[in-house]
Amino acid sequence: MFTEIRDDFNKEEILALRIADEQEGFIESTLECLQEAEHDRRFIPVGLYMEDTAVGFAMYGMFPHEKNEQRVWLDRFLIDERYQHQGLGKHFLELLVRYLTDRYHCRQLFLSVYETNTAAIHLYKKFGFVFNGELDENGEKVMVKEIHKHDNDDSH
Structure with a gap:
């Protein structure tokens, strides 16, 4: 489940989320x-x-x-360091792809x-994202996933 963040209702717990040092x-x-x-x-932030x-x-938009x-962008995506390596990245990426589609x-x-973020790249490639040769304004490599009608029926 994910919940849109637009007020103080869940802001504190979202601000407490942290990524791993690496x-x-x-x-x-x-x-x-x-x-x-x-x-x-245009950005829509959501708690997972x-x-x-x-x-x-x-965060998407x-x-x-x-x-x-x-263009529809999945602009930010993170799992708190305490919950990593439990399959949640895969779980929520699948939900987000379906939802955004x-x-x-x-x-x-x-x-x-970033090209040095090999763990994220590996996950995104599993979901069919491929590099398209573009760079964003921060120098990050752009990946795109082509959506096909049957994608919503696939399991990864």
């Missing part, structure tokens, strides 16, 4: 993400929950691209990742 620099803190979402309302416990965070195109009726999903 992941520092791969993703902004949840505080930075929430501040960015407050400034740019197992029962009533916040175990992760994601639809953004303009060239030639009047729109249904919500936006999109044919592609985009994300970006």
Whole structure:
């Protein structure tokens, strides 16, 4: 389950989420993400929950691209260090891909990742994301997943 973060209802537990030390620099803190979402309302921040416990965070949205195109981005995705290595990254990525595909009726999903973040790249590739040759404004490599109608029926 994931819950949109737009008020103080669950903000404190989201701010308490931490990544492992070796992941520092791969993703902004949840505080930075929430501040960015407050400034740019196209970003939709969500807490990732197992029962009533916040175990992760994601942020997504639809953004303009060239030639009047729109791109759906899974812009941030993290699992708290206390809950890593339990299959939750895979579980929540699958839920998010399905949700974003249904919500936006999109044919592609985009994300970006630093090339040194090999664990994330490995996970994203398992879900069909491939590098498209682009870099984002932070120098991260852009990955895209082509959405096919049967993707919502696949299990990974």
